[in-house]
Amino acid sequence: MQDERFLAEGVVEYVGQPIAIIAGESREAIRQAKKKLRLEIKELVPVFTIEEAISAKQFIGTTRRFKQGNFEKAWSEAEHTLKGTFICNGQEQFYLESQAALAWPGEHGEIQIHSSSQNPTEIQEVIAEALGLGFNEVVCVCKRMGGAFGGKETQAVIPAVMVALVVAKTKRPARIAYTKDEDMRSTGKRHPYKIHYKVAFTADGKITGVKFDIFSNGGAGADLSTAIMERTLFHSENAYFIPNLIFNGTICKTNFPPNTAFRGFGGPQGMANIENVIQEIAIILKKDALEIRRLNCYSHDERNVTPYGQIVRNHLLPEIIDQLVETSGYRQRLIEVEDFNRQSETHLRGLALTPMKFGISFTTKFLNQGNALVNIYKDGTVQVSTGGTEMG
Known part of the structure; x- marks a missing residue:
């Protein structure tokens, strides 16, 4: 879904969204140019939370x-x-090398x-589209990254297009490297x-049916949210057989940078949600959560079909x-954890054994x-090219 603009047009949708590109021969020159900019932005009512997006139908x-x-039958007969x-908040990838690109x-x-x-291929394709070039006229190389964790699958495109545009206009090399503050302000996180x-x-803890209404905070654009x-x-369902189920997944549009891979x-x-459910069942039935997990996990001849068939x-x-x-001494360690928790007035310990x-x-x-492409040369040396990237 291509719904994200390279530069803001008409509406600034999030703090950190690029509005203009300034190229200079030094940081000081760029700082001085920024001071001459005057932005006229009318304040609108932002949507930040999942609840606000649902209310606004965004x-x-x-x-x-x-x-x-x-599920309805399983619920009525349970x-x-x-x-x-269940609420699960976002997370910053925090790669040590911020978004960076160099073009000439x-x-x-x-x-x-x-x-x-x-994703060098996406960099190539988007730059070509933005500049009206053929794919064969854009060569993208990624020697290595200083970390990524999903945060550079799509989000490296905007800084790459910035430097490519400067090169196309000036016919000179250009480089950009976000500061960590700029990176964290303008790029997406885990949803x-x-x-x-x-x-x-x-009564023994076997799950007969579930209904999950799942909402994610997608930020201001689709990115990889779908x-x-x-x-x-x-x-x-993780590693558990659930005979009756409904999973509904909806992505909310908000005024944050488009959230992305992690x-x-x-x-x-x-x-995490289904494991929380199992823990809640264990609390209600006064059982160890591992007993509920073992009872519901996929088996071999029956109870072995996923929700997607x-x-x-x-x-x-x-x-x-x-x-x-047996090999971990789980039961004895659980007894020790429970003894500690009964006696401690300041600390709690936990123990879990969870399939995935x-x-x-x-x-x-x-x-x-x-x-992969493997070239074998006459002197016996080998050169290997692969479609993978080195993330450090």
């Missing part, structure tokens, strides 16, 4: 839904039910660019989530849990590929 894309079985809200003119109008990017849950379960929400839905790509928020094959999930309980199922593919199917 969303990105359509609501995604997974449905399996009959021995026990549980309702609540090549022959015949070509642009050569070194970008601190996880904050708010999830309303309803859960039906038996794919991240889809991955959340794919991971909202390690796990939406999976951690979905998994995939059969979970060739796994050892129950066996691994049972083995780890994590998908390795993309919902954007063409991304599920890899490539």
